[in-house]
Amino acid sequence: MPRYAHATVVWSYVKKGGDKRVLGPASQRRSGVEPITEPAGQGGRAHTLLLPPARPATRRTAASPFRFTTTVCGGAAAARSHHELPFSRQDFQPSITVSAENNGRQRQPCPMMSCVPAVDGSDEVCANCGTTASDTVKLKSCTACRLVKYCGVDCQRAHRKQHKKACMQRAAELKDEELYSQGHERPERDFCPICTLPIPIPMEEHSVLKACCMKRICKGCAMAALKRGMIDCPFCRTPLPDNDAGVLALLQARVGKKDPDAINHLGQEYMQGSLGLQKSMRRAIGRWMEAAELGSVGALYNLGVAHERGAGVGQDTAKAAKFYTKAAMQGCVQSRHNLGCFEGKKGNHNRAVRHFLISAKMGDKDSVEAIKKRFVQGLSTKEQYAEALRGYQEAVEEMKSHDRDEAKRLGY
Ligand SMILES: [Zn+2]
Numbered sequence: 001m002p003r004y005a006h007a008t009v010v011w012s013y014v015k016k017g018g019d020k021r022v023l024g025p026a027s028q029r030r031s032g033v034e035p036i037t038e039p040a041g042q043g044g045r046a047h048t049l050l051l052p053p054a055r056p057a058t059r060r061t062a063a064s065p066f067r068f069t070t071t072v073c074g075g076a077a078a079a080r081s082h083h084e085l086p087f088s089r090q091d092f093q094p095s096i097t098v099s100a101e102n103n104g105r106q107r108q109p110c111p112m113m114s115c116v117p118a119v120d121g122s123d124e125v126c127a128n129c130g131t132t133a134s135d136t137v138k139l140k141s142c143t144a145c146r147l148v149k150y151c152g153v154d155c156q157r158a159h160r161k162q163h164k165k166a167c168m169q170r171a172a173e174l175k176d177e178e179l180y181s182q183g184h185e186r187p188e189r190d191f192c193p194i195c196t197l198p199i200p201i202p203m204e205e206h207s208v209l210k211a212c213c214m215k216r217i218c219k220g221c222a223m224a225a226l227k228r229g230m231i232d233c234p235f236c237r238t239p240l241p242d243n244d245a246g247v248l249a250l251l252q253a254r255v256g257k258k259d260p261d262a263i264n265h266l267g268q269e270y271m272q273g274s275l276g277l278q279k280s281m282r283r284a285i286g287r288w289m290e291a292a293e294l295g296s297v298g299a300l301y302n303l304g305v306a307h308e309r310g311a312g313v314g315q316d317t318a319k320a321a322k323f324y325t326k327a328a329m330q331g332c333v334q335s336r337h338n339l340g341c342f343e344g345k346k347g348n349h350n351r352a353v354r355h356f357l358i359s360a361k362m363g364d365k366d367s368v369e370a371i372k373k374r375f376v377q378g379l380s381t382k383e384q385y386a387e388a389l390r391g392y393q394e395a396v397e398e399m400k401s402h403d404r405d406e407a408k409r410l411g412y
Pocket residue numbers: 126127128129130131150151152155
């Protein structure tokens with residue numbers, strides 16, 4: 001799936017003269033979304049939008065990849081912020097059901113002893129007929145469980161009834177291993193492109209989304225830019241329109257370039273009926289489906305919420321869980337938290353805590369609270385609560401900056 005574009009952006013020159021002012025980044029685009037170039041005209045400026053370099057492995061020490069000229073541009077309007085996530089987190093507070101407890105369900109050894117493990121190369125035999133692998137007999141693993149091998153489809157079919165239970169159990173375990181081992185890192189979009197630090201959660205409270213470049217800029221960087229007198233977009237320097245039509249035009253331009261995040265965001269505008277658009281959940285869902293196909297993790301989350309609530313689509317918890325799962329495995333913190341809530345509602349507190357531990361360590365306070373509640377009720381261990389708290393605090397430390405503290409202090 002195409003992911004967000006990365007490009008190195010160096011603000012190279014500001015040229016004034018004739019009827020044109022050109023402010024543009026020299027860049028080496030590497031992949032992904034097309035840059036937008038708009039002509040100068042009517043006092044406007046040509047600009048090329050490009051996206052930031054890939055986040056370095058060591059984020060803490062990474063210097064900002066941007067070199068801004070000290071140009072202050074006049075005109076333009078107040079910054080607009082857009083909420084990326086359309087539903088409130090309160091909707092997902094865990095409801096603890098103390099019922100049939102599924103705690104401590106660990107991986108069990110395969111009970112079907114007739115299923116010969118396929119991993120041991122020395123006695124590679126067909127699980128059905130016992131034929132040994134040779135130059136002429138090639139054995140194929142059961143793709144679902146990889147526990148057994150067969151000499152052919154006939155043997156696989158003949159063995160099916162006997163193997164089914166062990167196969168399904170192992171397949172579920174493999175799926176769980178993936179579910180709980182992937183998505184521990186927040187996605188690219190959760191990082192401010194200017195200071196490169198992860199944005200605190202909930203992100204919409206701690207950042208502003210710019211329709212010009214679809215960049216989510218942390219409030220620390222946004223405020224620092226304002227203090228320097230820059231009222232244009234601090235990332236791409238597009239003057240910000242002061243009306244909905246202008247913002248929508250910027251957004252549509254990104255949508256036209258198949259930017260998944262812009263398409264996702266347009267869906268949210270349809271859902272809210274904002275920017276002069278007629279409210280339509282049907283259209284919102286359509287945009288989210290398109291954005292999800294193009295790789296937007298936020299769109300997967302939105303689709304999860306829509307299916308959970310039955311908003312614009314039939315209510316379908318299983319489908320919602322599928323969307324959340326896909327998003328959580330790509331690092332969507334809210335989706336991970338919601339998966340934990342789903343498991344909690346089913347009484348699977350052990351599974352719930354496993355999810356909450358992941359999202360807590362990614363900086364989600366609600367997940368720490370969810371584990372704390374379970375600890376108080378004896379549904380999670382003291383160690384789990386301590387681990388969640390410690391992980392959360394480390395994540396919070398990582399998200400701190402002088403500018404962010406300042407923005408908070410000033411109530412920005
Ligand atoms: Zn066989």
